[in-house]
Amino acid sequence: MRADLQELKALCKEVRRDIVKMTAAAGSGHPGGSLSSVELLVGLYFAKMRHDPQRPDWADRDRFILSKGHVAPVLYSVLARAGYFPVEELLTLRKLGSRLQGHPSMLSLPGIDNSSGSLGQGLSQANGLALAARLNKQDYRVYCLLGDGELQEGQVWEAVMTAAHYKLSSVCAIVDYNNLQIDGPVEEVIGLHPLADKWQAFNWHVISIDGHDLEQVLAAYDEAENVKDKPSVIIAKTIKGKGVSFMENVAGWHGRAPNQEELAKALAELAN
Amino acid sequence: MIKKPTRDGYGEALLILGESNPDVVVLDADLAMSTRTNWFRDKYPERFFDIGIAEQDMLGTAAGLAMGGKIPFATTYGVFIAGRAWDQIRTTICYANLNVKIGGMHGGISVGADGATHQALEEIALMRVIPNMKMIVPCDAIEGRKATLAAAEIPGPVYLRFAREATPIFTKEEDEWQFGKANLLRAGTDVTIIGCGPILYEALLAADQMAQEGISCRVLNMHTIKPIDTEAIVAAAEETGAIVTVEEHQVNAGLGGAVAEVLVKNKPVPVEMVGIMDTFGESGNPDELAIKYGLTHRDIMTAVRRVLNRK
Numbered sequence: 001m002r003a004d005l006q007e008l009k010a011l012c013k014e015v016r017r018d019i020v021k022m023t024a025a026a027g028s029g030h031p032g033g034s035l036s037s038v039e040l041l042v043g044l045y046f047a048k049m050r051h052d053p054q055r056p057d058w059a060d061r062d063r064f065i066l067s068k069g070h071v072a073p074v075l076y077s078v079l080a081r082a083g084y085f086p087v088e089e090l091l092t093l094r095k096l097g098s099r100l101q102g103h104p105s106m107l108s109l110p111g112i113d114n115s116s117g118s119l120g121q122g123l124s125q126a127n128g129l130a131l132a133a134r135l136n137k138q139d140y141r142v143y144c145l146l147g148d149g150e151l152q153e154g155q156v157w158e159a160v161m162t163a164a165h166y167k168l169s170s171v172c173a174i175v176d177y178n179n180l181q182i183d184g185p186v187e188e189v190i191g192l193h194p195l196a197d198k199w200q201a202f203n204w205h206v207i208s209i210d211g212h213d214l215e216q217v218l219a220a221y222d223e224a225e226n227v228k229d230k231p232s233v234i235i236a237k238t239i240k241g242k243g244v245s246f247m248e249n250v251a252g253w254h255g256r257a258p259n260q261e262e263l264a265k266a267l268a269e270l271a272n
Numbered sequence: 273m274i275k276k277p278t279r280d281g282y283g284e285a286l287l288i289l290g291e292s293n294p295d296v297v298v299l300d301a302d303l304a305m306s307t308r309t310n311w312f313r314d315k316y317p318e319r320f321f322d323i324g325i326a327e328q329d330m331l332g333t334a335a336g337l338a339m340g341g342k343i344p345f346a347t348t349y350g351v352f353i354a355g356r357a358w359d360q361i362r363t364t365i366c367y368a369n370l371n372v373k374i375g376g377m378h379g380g381i382s383v384g385a386d387g388a389t390h391q392a393l394e395e396i397a398l399m400r401v402i403p404n405m406k407m408i409v410p411c412d413a414i415e416g417r418k419a420t421l422a423a424a425e426i427p428g429p430v431y432l433r434f435a436r437e438a439t440p441i442f443t444k445e446e447d448e449w450q451f452g453k454a455n456l457l458r459a460g461t462d463v464t465i466i467g468c469g470p471i472l473y474e475a476l477l478a479a480d481q482m483a484q485e486g487i488s489c490r491v492l493n494m495h496t497i498k499p500i501d502t503e504a505i506v507a508a509a510e511e512t513g514a515i516v517t518v519e520e521h522q523v524n525a526g527l528g529g530a531v532a533e534v535l536v537k538n539k540p541v542p543v544e545m546v547g548i549m550d551t552f553g554e555s556g557n558p559d560e561l562a563i564k565y566g567l568t569h570r571d572i573m574t575a576v577r578r579v580l581n582r583k
Contacts, residue, residue, distance in 0.1 A: 105367065105368070107369060114339065121328075124329045124330075124332020124333050124360075124364075125333070125336040125339065125364065127329075128332065128335055128336015128338070128340065128344075129336040129337070131333065131336070131337055131340070132336065132337045132341060132342050135297070135319065135340075136340065136341065154328075162333060165324075166321075
């Protein structure tokens with residue numbers, strides 16, 4: 001289902017509008033990291049992954065494991081825009097009785113491949129899915145989105161070793177490298193530098209890109225798919241809050257929703 | 273008296289499952305020989321995954337395998353699995369109700385010489401509090417095998433608690449065993465001893481000796497901790513009027529706590545608890561530790577006398 005670049009770019013704007021609208025309606029949530037991951041997810045769901053919104057349980061679908069569960073808004077928007085559930089439902093985010101939980105629940109909403117919210121746990125799940133596919137002789141791929149701050153969790157590096165050890169080439173990790181976490185810049189909290197070298201030393205194929213350049217994003221997914229003897233990681237340099245000037249590169253927008261005035265300003269900037 | 277560790281029952285069951293169910297896979301965290309998963313590994317190497325000394329990753333990998341349609345049995349010592357990987361069990365596995373089976377070895381103080389760090393005394397409390405989790409504590413190797421086989425058929429997460437030491441086999445192959453249903457080991461009318469795990473053998477010794485004093489003890493094997501057999505507990509309270517709980521685990525929030533919860537809501541009667549009393553263990557041989565920490569049939573008899581005085 002590869003759409004053309006202009007359509008994808010328009011879709012990215014649409015998703016960004018959804019994110020600010022959803023979090024504003026909820027009065028809470030995580031716009032910053034959601035906005036930084038938009039191209040990465042739009043690229044996957046609209047140009048790369050094998051999936052079918054009519055069959056969310058299709059056994060041979062490619063999987064998307066969201067490890068940084070707090071960016072649920074971007075995933076919900078992309079799933080709704082892909083047709084997994086009505087777009088109107090997006091505004092129920094975080095409300096009592098909603099299928100759109102504050103952090104994703106795979107039992108609550110079609111299209112969600114894992115439940116997450118406690119950081120550091122997704123890559124292990126991606127590995128397990130890849131091992132299951134190998135045993136079942138299925139050829140689906142497993143994508144796993146991680147935050148950069150999340151890489152401070154020890155379990156991530158356990159999983160990094162496991163994927164390399166079992167040569168899980170169907171696993172593609174994606175790091176949303178926006179360099180901001182709640183307490184400030186990642187390099188000031190607990191630094192990751194040199195990040196690409198770390199993954200390389202753990203025997204991963206490393207692809208470094210600008211995570212807001214759709215052409216680079218799509219090329220990276222293709223490159224990862226062609227690596228057959230090791231897992232791949234895409235280190236996507238991004239801007240937290242991308243697309244909304246007053247949110248960009250401000251740590252405070254990690255976990256706070258825009259008010260009505262801020263929403264109007266954001267939507268004006270994100271107009272087509 | 274034939275003795276065998278309950279963990280042998282786990283290893284035997286995995287071999288049976290390896291043959292009967294192609295979806296069963298086994299994971300371990302560098303303890304395959306000790307946990308008996310090496311038996312499965314040697315026969316079904318393509319379905320065995322050693323994740324190394326990385327328990328949290330092992331549980332997450334098991335979760336992924338379950339998402340992919342497999343029935344993973346994730347295995348290591350109880351302290352490292354129920355304790356260290358608790359959040360992975362809670363959030364990744366139980367919240368999503370994934371079909372992951374957990375084999376927690378070396379439960380109890382009878383682990384012995386390794387000391388407090390390796391003596392798992394909290395898994396019942398840690399596991400039974402999580403929604404969707406189910407939990408079984410087999411009393412001997414035969415029950416260990418039956419419970420493991422049953423776990424493969426029970427949808428969703430199941431925790432199985434095993435012990436290290438060779439302990440008496442006192443159930444029979446032909447005994448009926450049903451998940452969630454306590455087994456009556458001795459009929460009795462004056463008091464009911466409710467226990468789980470190999471320490472139930474001490475409960476039987478206690479019941480036999482109390483019988484010589486003219487006291488009739490019912491003994492219930494509460495192998496399933498969750499869902500607990502409320503009916504059997506309430507019936508015991510109504511029919512015998514006093515309860516002694518017996519476990520090789522902290523009584524706080526352990527089996528003692530679980531039984532007390534049922535009783536206060538349904539039929540309050542005097543309860544005495546035999547088990548670990550809010551303390552860590554230490555190094556020693558299992559028999560010495562059982563005496564020091566009050567886990568022998570003599571301690572159970574003392575508790576029976578105490579509870580009868582409160583009736």
